[in-house]
Amino acid sequence: MKKDIIRPLVICVFQKDESILVAEGFDPVKGDHYYRPIGGGIEYGERSADALIREVREEIDADIYNLIYIGTVENIFTLNGELGHEIVQVYDASFTDPFFNDKDEFEGREDNGEAFKL
Template identity: 35%
Template sequence: MSSIRAVAVAVPRRGDDVLVFEYHDSTKDETFYRPLGGGIDFGETAEAAVRRELREELGVELLDVRLLGVLENLFHAFGRDGHEIVFIFDCRLSDQSVYERDAVGEIRDDAGTKVMWRSLNSFDAGSPLYPAGLVGLLSERRRLPLSRFSSRWSP
């Protein structure tokens, strides 16, 4: 049975760098990068999910969490088709020491999965950042004031 998965990811920034994990899909022989985060549980808001995921994966709390956008991600990875709706959140990390290290460590519940800061300009077809469209979304947000993209609606 196929289904659409709701996902929330955090994109804390360090200048032009974004915090990502590195993973390898052996079925496509592709190394790729993705922001930390994960699935949204039933009854959980996307913001609550991204806060929980970063707590579980890195042991950090998030500050100043703001929705940047939502991307629909249709993909083929690890030998199967996937479909996600991905909520992208700007934020700051409560643990300032994470900003001081280029290689942050490993995801707690996925030993061997490296977490690091990478320049937004370093992603390309040979080392993609997923979900597709994220580089464009983050580049656009870098040029425009964040207040324009507040997740709160006002008349």
Template identity: 40%
Template sequence: MNLQVMNQAMIKPVALCIFRKQDEILVAEQYDARRQQPYYIPLGGTLEPGEYSWEAVRREIKQELGEDIKNLTFLGPTESIERQGGELNHQIIFMFEGEFTNRKVYRQQELIGRGNNGHSLRAVWKPLSEFKRKKATLYPSGLLEFLSSQEDEGFD
């Protein structure tokens, strides 16, 4: 990795939350115009200055879906370094697992909310096995391996 390029790039702290329903996780569906295919990412977002990661997760879920969450468990940190549109995207990710206070959320196959960019956000329940069999793409990079290692350690 070119250190000069790294010095010019911002490292972004992000907090994401895994919500589980049996063998499925809740993920936001996005579209990669370059690859012409959908991809999926857990809900959450960027930490604001002075904000703890667990506060960011609660705030982001409330903003995105209008839902409160409980029983947050810190799973650990992970890191993602990717190129998007020619720019370096480096994230330090605080991974959490949580539950929705409103149990009705688990009966919905999809949830419609509002993303950070003001556009509509669509979250769906996807089996983790679809990502493992490469039938769907999960971002950020390394997240599938991270979740698989958590399952191996009994976090499922």
């Protein structure tokens, strides 16, 4: 997490029945688990929808369609003892492969190779 900047992010809620798809993380400083939808950083010159398609492909090797913009939220938080600040574009979308709709849990990977549970 870079200090003293506001990060532009994009996430997708992937609604299924009464639930949304989230990745599980852990903050060792707080000793708490946290949950957030799949997504990531928007690169300079990249549209948020394109960033979401790229991030989903990178994190869980899945293709998505039917992207629907929901809104924007501002998130100020503490993670690993450091202050973070994000402006987050939020979407809903559908997976092209029904595998992702049928599983209750599966694994994804961050850019650094670290695995996470969904």
